[in-house]
Amino acid sequence: MSIKANHCENMTEVRANVDRIDRLLVTLMAERLNYIEQAARIKPSRDAVRDEDRIEDVIAKVKAQCDIDGFDKDMAERMWRAMMEDFIAHEFVKWDGLRK
Numbered sequence: 001m002s003i004k005a006n007h008c009e010n011m012t013e014v015r016a017n018v019d020r021i022d023r024l025l026v027t028l029m030a031e032r033l034n035y036i037e038q039a040a041r042i043k044p045s046r047d048a049v050r051d052e053d054r055i056e057d058v059i060a061k062v063k064a065q066c067d068i069d070g071f072d073k074d075m076a077e078r079m080w081r082a083m084m085e086d087f088i089a090h091e092f093v094k095w096d097g098l099r100k
């Protein structure tokens with residue numbers, strides 16, 4: 001299966017749709033980051049900030065969603081691994097900041 005997208009006749013329409021999607025993605029990323037910050041508050045030890053099993057669980061779930069929505073699994077894996085590295089780095093900064 002694949003996600004339905006608007007048919008575009010020109011680059012103005014293409015870019016308007018890309019810009020619309022980017023705004024939605026930023027909103028979702030901001031919400032995702034809020035949960036990462038809550039994880040920093042909740043996790044009792046610094047060793048728990050980076051959880052390799054959870055990272056692989058996230059990747060597996062994202063790849064399963066790729067099958068549903070028709071998105072490239074290898075691309076998604078690269079994107080999510082890079083994104084999670086930034087989120088984890090942020091979580092470490094937040095975890096330290098809450099306990100100094």
Ligand SMILES: C=C(O[C@@H]1C=C(C(=O)O)C=C[C@H]1O)C(=O)O
Binds near residue numbers: 052058084
């Ligand atoms: C938020 C967590 O912390 C980290 C951030 C993750 C993420 O960005 O999805 C996944 C695993 C963790 O290393 C978590 O453990 O769930």
